[in-house]
Amino acid sequence: MRKVYSSQDVNLVHFARSVLEAHQIDSVILREQLAGAVGGLAPLDTWPELWVHDADELEQARLLIAAAMTMSETQQTAWICHACGEKIEPQFTQCWQCDTEQVMTAS
Numbered sequence: 001m002r003k004v005y006s007s008q009d010v011n012l013v014h015f016a017r018s019v020l021e022a023h024q025i026d027s028v029i030l031r032e033q034l035a036g037a038v039g040g041l042a043p044l045d046t047w048p049e050l051w052v053h054d055a056d057e058l059e060q061a062r063l064l065i066a067a068a069m070t071m072s073e074t075q076q077t078a079w080i081c082h083a084c085g086e087k088i089e090p091q092f093t094q095c096w097q098c099d100t101e102q103v104m105t106a107s
């Protein structure tokens with residue numbers, strides 16, 4: 001097994017695991033109980049960890065998680081429709097004024 005992700009926030013570790021599950025990558029969360037014991041936020045040496053079973057999948061797993069994390073951060077901020085210039089709230093992926101799809105720009 002290889003460690004692919006670790007975070008102080010157990011919810012993020014679960015999120016990362018769900019990303020891998022969606023791509024049929026087997027993974028397991030370790031040290032989750034330690035994190036839960038202190039209310040979800042753990043000190044550095046007891047952070048919950050996400051491990052993949054197959055070392056061959058490690059690189060793909062890392063990329064998938066990194067991409068998903070970036071996307072979820074992107075969706076926290078309002079975006080500007082490139083077609084009509086309207087400011088759109090982050091929960092929408094389509095312009096409410098002209099129906100243009102949000103364009104994910106690499107930052």
Ligand SMILES: [Zn+2]
Nearest residue numbers: 081084095098
């Ligand atoms: Zn628009």
